[in-house]
Amino acid sequence: MSRAATRGRLAPPVASPPALPSAETVAGLYDRSLDVLAALRRRGQMEVENYPTRRYSITRAAAMVGRTPTAIREAEKDGRLAGVERMVNGRRVGYTLHEVNAMRDVFSTRPWREPGDPPAVIAVQNFKGGVGKSTVSVHLAQYLAGRGYRVCLIDCDSQGSSTSMFGVIPDLDVQEDETLYPFIRNAEMSSLAYAVKPTQWDGLYLVPANLRLYSAEYELAARVARSEPTLLNRIAEGIASIVDHFDVIILDPPPALGTISLSVMRAANALLVPIPPTIVDFTSTTSFFAMLHETMGVLAERGYPVDLRWIRMLITRADEGKSIQREITGLMRTVFGDTMLRTVLKDSAEIDNASARMMTVYDLDGPVTSRETYNRCLTQLNGVNGEVETLIRLTWPSQAARLRAEGVL
Ligand SMILES: Nc1ncnc2c1ncn2[C@@H]1O[C@H](COP(=O)(O)OP(=O)(O)OP(=O)(O)O)[C@@H](O)[C@H]1O
Ligand SMILES: [Mg+2]
Numbered sequence: 268m269s270r271a272a273t274r275g276r277l278a279p280p281v282a283s284p285p286a287l288p289s290a291e292t293v294a295g296l297y298d299r300s301l302d303v304l305a306a307l308r309r310r311g312q313m314e315v316e317n318y319p320t321r322r323y324s325i326t327r328a329a330a331m332v333g334r335t336p337t338a339i340r341e342a343e344k345d346g347r348l349a350g351v352e353r354m355v356n357g358r359r360v361g362y363t364l365h366e367v368n369a370m371r372d373v374f375s376t377r378p379w380r381e382p383g384d385p386p387a388v389i390a391v392q393n394f395k396g397g398v399g400k401s402t403v404s405v406h407l408a409q410y411l412a413g414r415g416y417r418v419c420l421i422d423c424d425s426q427g428s429s430t431s432m433f434g435v436i437p438d439l440d441v442q443e444d445e446t447l448y449p450f451i452r453n454a455e456m457s458s459l460a461y462a463v464k465p466t467q468w469d470g471l472y473l474v475p476a477n478l479r480l481y482s483a484e485y486e487l488a489a490r491v492a493r494s495e496p497t498l499l500n501r502i503a504e505g506i507a508s509i510v511d512h513f514d515v516i517i518l519d520p521p522p523a524l525g526t527i528s529l530s531v532m533r534a535a536n537a538l539l540v541p542i543p544p545t546i547v548d549f550t551s552t553t554s555f556f557a558m559l560h561e562t563m564g565v566l567a568e569r570g571y572p573v574d575l576r577w578i579r580m581l582i583t584r585a586d587e588g589k590s591i592q593r594e595i596t597g598l599m600r601t602v603f604g605d606t607m608l609r610t611v612l613k614d615s616a617e618i619d620n621a622s623a624r625m626m627t628v629y630d631l632d633g634p635v636t637s638r639e640t641y642n643r644c645l646t647q648l649n650g651v652n653g654e655v656e657t658l659i660r661l662t663w664p665s666q667a668a669r670l671r672a673e674g675v676l
Contacts, residue, residue, distance in 0.1 A: 304436050308625055320467065321632060322361030331367050331413070333376040347373050364413060365469040371415050378415050380514045384663035385576075387515045388506060389655070390535035394558065395551035396522035399541045399583035401428035402618060402627075403651070404519040407539075409629040410652035411659075412471035416514040419463060421474040423447060423502070423531055424521040425481035430473065433466050434625045437477035446476050451483045451501045451530070459505035467630075472513075480527070487526035496569050499526065503534035503571075515659060524558055532562060533571045537662075539655065541612075543584040544595040552580075576662045581651060582611040610650030617644040 329336045342348040348370060352360045362370075371377045380386065391404045401424070408420040422429040427437025435441060443449070450459050462474045491498050506516055520531040532538075538559075542552045563573045580603060586592055600607060620635040621628045628648060634641030660666040 301436070301439050305439060308434065308436060320363055321630065322363055323367060324361055325359055328362040328367050328370065331415075332370045332374055334370070334374050338374070339370060342370070342373060363469070368415055368469050376415070378514075378660075379417065380663050381665035384665050385536065386510045386513055387537055387576075387659040387662060388510075388518065388535050389515065389537045389539055389659075390518045390520060390531050391539045391541065392518075392520050392528070392531065392535075392555075393540050393542065393552055394522055394524050394528070394555045395542075395548055398522075398543055398548055399612065400522070401432065401519050402622065403539065403541050403581065403583065403612070404517050405429050405432045405627050406629060406648050407652050407655060408471055408515075408517050409468050409627055410649065411515055411656065412468040413629065414656065415470065417470050417512060418515045418517065419472045419474065419509065419513045420517045420519065421447065421502075421506075422476035422519050423480070423527050424476055424519055425478050425484070426521065427476040427478070429519045430475040430477070431625050432622060432627055433473060433475075435475060436625075437475065441475045441477040443477065443479040446480050447474060447502070447505065448480050448483050450505045451498070451527075452486055454495075454498065454501070458508040460509055463509055484521075484525045484527055487530075491526055499530050499533055499566070499569065500571055502527075502530040506534050524562070529562060529566065532559070532573055533566055536574055536576050537658070538575055538578045540578070540580045541583040542580055542599075544582050544592040544599070546591075546595070549595060549599075577658050578606060579655070579658065580607045582607070585611050585613045587613060608651055608654045610647055610654060612647050612651055613643075615640065615644040615647075617641050 323331065325336045325339060329339055332339070339348065343350050349366075351362055351366060368377075389407075391400045391407070393400060404420060408418050411418045420429060427435075427441070430437045430441060445462055445464070447459070447462060450456050450462065459474065463472045464475060465471075466473050487498055502518070510516060518531045518535060520528045540552065540555070542548055566573055580599070582596055582599070585596065596611065615628075616636045617628050617631075617634065617640055621631055624631075628641075628644055657670070660670055
């Protein structure tokens, strides 16, 4: 359609245009949005203090620990393990992850890295928005914690999506001085420990984010450009200050190539790239790889080489009903081969429903939709996370022999 024709369809000018929203109106909208979020969380009974604690049956706990239910019962009887709470009918109420981890300690089945093994610092990164970075980050962090690893998830995005999946409302429950922000801007701070908070998952810690982290983006850009390129190393330094306590650090960056994303790249030693199998997302991801290459060069020039032990692409949000998506997935497999994870994370109502409750699929004990949908989603999540777990263990010399024994190598 020509411009003239388009113009011809416009309505005639009105006598007085509607009043523009004032700054106060916008501030009011922000305050009311926080009220809505708080009400939604109450509705889902997700107040942080009464967040549901998952419990595992003795059979499940035994599988998690790597021993038999009989071995657990015997250890409880002879006092090596504290007896578990029982219901009126005498049945065990189920074990919390904290209790499962206590069993792992007693049976020496913790999967922790040895001091000589490098900690895994995984960035779940793609500059494209909405591809599932935060969803993948939190489910991976909880899966690994469930397996008994010591995990820290660092929310590097001022949107605080990962933070909110722990039932925490970033702009209501988190203070600026509890985030990465003070550490990033104050070069004299030596430890990030102040921001590391325990979560409902035993062994999983969170560095939360809120909107103030956005200021770091501007401040950092100006200072790095002016005279302080060393600030690009701040996230790496923050991680170095806490990493002795962890096996795995997971970084959830914002969807943009800003200074925080650069700092995340610099800090990471592994990269997981979620990509929905659509033309638009794939096109952006192609640009992401081009920028990644360029950025790695720039960082290296500044004395901050990026040292990645592995890169994997992960198909997310796939809709198997769409033939074009199946085609793109197939094509990517042919072209990228082993650089892609085998498991595909499909679009699932279970993930949608869990995130609407400010939770994850792993937090929920059972299905929100149907048993079939839930099981399918769980199988995919466990498949993806299990593949990442193997990649992590492959980088640990102490585990190589065990992996060989398991037939992985
Ligand atoms: N496999 C999935 N099935 C259903 N919904 C999903 C899935 N993955 C992500 N989502 C939903 O898509 C939305 C965006 O996901 P998410 O926040 O994880 O993406 P992101 O890449 O972190 O976004 P941003 O770029 O804004 O940080 C969320 O509402 C999330 O619940
Ligand atoms: Mg996100």
